[in-house]
Structure formats: structure tokens, C-alpha cells
Amino acid sequence: MRLIRNKLIKYIYRQIKGLxxxxxxxxxxxxxxxxxxxTLLITCSSWFNQEQQTAGTLMREGFARGWAEVCGPAKLIPTINICQEIDNYEKPAIFMSEFEFNDLSFTEIKKLRDIDLFVWVGTHPRKLAKLEKETLIDKSEIEISLNSYAKIMFAEPKFVWNAYGEAAREWYQGWIDDGLKWETIYPAVDTSRYYPEIKLKKYGHISMAYVGGYWEEKAQAFEKYLRPWENVLYTFGYTDWPYENYSGRLTPSEERQLYSSVGMVPLVTTPAGNMLAEITERYLKAPACKAFCIADENPALREIFNKDEMIQAENAEHFQELVKDYLNGKIDIDAWKENGYKAVQERHLYKHRALQIKNMLDV
Structure with missing residues (x-):
């Protein structure tokens, strides 16, 4: 009865506050x-809107499709309903992020202890002060991470994870020191969304294209990597870019067609992304469409692509040299397209990540 009462109070609070x-x-x-x-149950916080094609939405759907292909049925669940939902299944797996723990009480979280729970976490809280000092990370994210820490430890998940490479061990080692298992799980490709679909009449005239949001921290990398090529670079995204050829938003099908048709897609992450050796979906969805890509110096890149599958710059200066070689026709782009595409199909689909998760839960 107390659980029902807590749910009712939370529902009324949301209605009053208009959350x-x-x-x-x-x-x-x-x-x-x-x-x-x-069965895999994927929790979704109050901000989640399946109709909005954000990275958080697409990633959850990708994991769900991959799981359904090789492990069993999957379902997206509002976080506040998870305790009722788990009673409908025999020991389901539960995907949660640290952000969603703030939607649950300790009483509710206790019910998750005997379930195959795995949690998407960020930098360990003991390293957050250093991360804030060295990057332009959003302070609201730090606050959420700090607030969720005690609840995550109380939940006793089977393992915690993020898309951080080995070079970022300093930032996630604290979870291991606290007695939790750590697993690096990189993003993957949803084959229902990303595959080759060439539209040369629409995008074939573009030499370079970048799709993504623009904000202060990302701009630090863009100035070094992309600004020198502003005259030939076309940018797309949900935020306005202060670039000459900013061309607005793309639908999911247009994004796929763009990657499949333009000359080159630069794979550039933020300074924090490089420091955390974080692989984002961009590093995989572009080659999944057979795009020719040149990647930045992200230290985790060689954990997903070998030197014959993806061109990687050593630094910003080397990146400029590689772009010049590409524009001057000195690179066999067709070979790189094929090698990158093959690597994605063999190792980086969501069904591969689903099997990785299931293997961790079965240990």
C-alpha cells in the first residue's frame, strides 16, 4: 500500500507542477x-518523448530492436512504472540510466536488487569536481550524478557501463573501487535507420558535411577541425550554426541519405569527449551508410576500428593535411567506405551489444 501511495503522490505532484x-x-x-x-525493460524518464528523434530516444530504441533480434522481447517503460512492470515477467533484464534514479524512492529501488539490473552511469562522483574544472560540462548533469550515486549503490546493479574507452579509466575506476562491475559498451547501429541510400542529386554536390548540435564546448573542437573548411562544409542540426553553409535540420531519412551521398563526413567530438575517450553514435552511423570518414584523435577509436578500417588524425593539424589529401583526390575513398561499412556490419550492430549485455548478466 505504501508503494501505491508513493506513486499516487508522485503522480499528483507531476500534475500540479506541470512536469x-x-x-x-x-x-x-x-x-x-x-x-x-x-525480456528487457528499458526505463524512460519524464523527459522522454518517442516522437522526438533525439540521441537518447534513438539509442533506447536501438537497444530494444537489437535485444529483440537475439535475446527476447523488449519494452520501453516509464521509470515511475518499473516496479509494477517487473511483476509481469520472470526475472527480466532492466536498462536504467543514472538520470532515472531520481524518479524512484529507496523503497522502490530495493525491489530492483534481485533483478538483472544494469545501469548507464557517467564519470564517478569522486572525479566530477575535476571534470567540471577541466571541461565545460553542463553543471546540471553533475548535480544529477551526485544525487543518484547513493541510489545506484543501494540498487546493487549487476554492472554499470558507459561508452568510455580504456584511456578513460581514471574517470570510471571509482565504480570498480566501490565494488561494482564495469563494462564498456559502445553505441551501435540501428539497421532500420542507418544503411546506404544514395541521393546524389540532393547531396552529391557536398564535399564535407557534419550533422549535430552546436554549443560552446563542441565549438572548441569545431574551431580547430571544421572552421578552416567553412567554405566547403555544410552543417546540419537542431541548433543554428554560425557557419556559412548551415542548412537546418534533417529528418532521419535525410540524415541517412546525406551520409550515403556526400564526399566526406568528419568525425569530431568535444574536448571532454576526447578526454573521456567517449565513442558517440556518430562514429558508427556514418560508416554504416558507407560514408567516407576522417576521424579526430579520440583515443577510443582504435577500440572499434583498426587502422585499415578508419582514417584517424593524430591531431588537428594532421586532420587538415588529411582533408587536403581527400580534396586533392589522393585517398582511395571507395576502399575506406567498404572497410568501414564491413566493420560496422560485423561488430557494431545493436544485436552485438545485446549479446554483450546478456553475457555480462549471465556471468
Missing amino acids: PKAYIPRPDFPTKNLSLNK
């Missing part, structure tokens, strides 16, 4: 193979 609620019109991802029966 958003997770909007999930298509929650179910059934499996075609009925012999696969391990």
Missing part, C-alpha cells in the same frame, strides 16, 4: 524468434 511525463506510443519490441524469452 512532463514519458510519452511512449510504441513501447513494445517483440521478438520474431519465440524461443528467445529473456
